[in-house]
C-alpha cells in the first residue's frame with residue numbers, strides 16, 4: 216500500500232497532537248516530519264506525551280520540505296505562520312490541509328490563485344467537525360426565511376483569533392442567501408463600545424473566551440413571534456479529526472484549493 220506521507224506543523228499544540236493520534240490510527244498515513252517552534256533534530260517520539268513516531272522535528276519549513284519527501288502538510292499553527300506554511304507548501308508541490316484560522320480574505324485569494332497556477336491541491340477548512348459544517352449549512356438555509364441573525368461563538372481562552380474562523384465562514388455562507396440588512400433599531404447606539412459585537416453586513420458576531428470551553432457556536436434567527444437557534448458543540452478535539460482525514464483523502468485528488476469542508480461532503 217502506498218502510504219500518504221504527512222508533515223504536521225504545530226504538532227505539539229492542542230490540535231497538532233490530536234492530529235498525530237489520528238495519523239497513528241490510520242495505516243494509510245505515515246508521519247514523515249513534525250514542524251514546530253523548538254526541538255529541531257530530535258524525534259517526535261522524544262517529546263513526552265506524544266505518539267511513538269520516529270519522524271524528525273524541524274523548525275524551518277524550507278529545510279523540512281527539502282529534506283523529506285512529503286505529500287501533505289497539515290497546518291495547525293497560528294494565522295501568520297499558517298499562511299506562510301501554506302504558501303511555501305504549495306510552492307514545493309506539497310498539498311496543504313489547513314485548519315489554522317484567521318487568514319484574511321486577501322490571503323485566501325492569493326493562496327487560491329497560487330494553488331491554481333501551480334496545479335497543487337489544497338484544503339483550507341475553518342472547521343473540520345462534521346456537526347459544525349452541518350450547523351453552517353443549516354444556518355445558510357434558515358437565513359432564506361429569517362434574515363435577522365446573530366452569531367455567538369464560544370471558545371477556550373487560549374484562542375488567538377476573534378471572531379472564530381467558523382463564525383466568519385458562517386456569516387459568509389449566510390451572506391450568500393440573505394440580502395444585506397442593518398439589524399436592530401436604526402438609532403441604536405453603543406454606550407460601551409463593542410456591546411453589539413462585530414458587524415458583518417449588518418449581522419452581529421459575539422465572541423466569548425473562557426477557560427473550560429472547547430469550541431461552541433449558536434446561530435440565533437429571529438422572526439415575528441419566534442426564534443430559531445442552531446447550535447453546535449465540540450467537547451473534544453477528536454471531533455475535528457474525521458474531517459482532517461477526509462480532507463487528506465480528497466486533497467490527493469485535487470489540483471485547486473478548496474475552502475470549506477462543505478465542498479468535499481456529498
Ligand SMILES: NC(=O)C1=CN([C@@H]2O[C@H](COP(=O)(O)OP(=O)(O)OC[C@H]3O[C@@H](n4cnc5c(N)ncnc54)[C@H](O)[C@@H]3O)[C@@H](O)[C@H]2O)C=CC1
Nearest residue numbers: 225227228229230251252291292314315316340341342343
Ligand atoms: N479547522 C478546525 O477545525 C480547527 C482549527 N483550529 C485552529 O488551529 C490552530 C491551532 O489551534 P491550537 O492547536 O488550539 O493552538 P496551539 O497554540 O495549541 O498550537 C499551535 C502550535 O503551533 C506551533 N507554532 C507556533 N508558531 C510556530 C512556528 N513559527 N513554526 C512552527 N510551529 C509553530 C506552536 O508551538 C504550537 O505547538 C488555530 O488557528 C485554531 O483556530 C483549532 C481547532 C479546530
Ligand SMILES: O=C(O)C1=N[C@H](C(=O)O)C[C@H](O)C1
Nearest residue numbers: 316341342374379380381430
Ligand atoms: O481555536 C479553536 O479552538 C478553534 N478554531 C476554529 C475556529 O476559529 O473556528 C475551529 C473551532 O471552532 C475550534
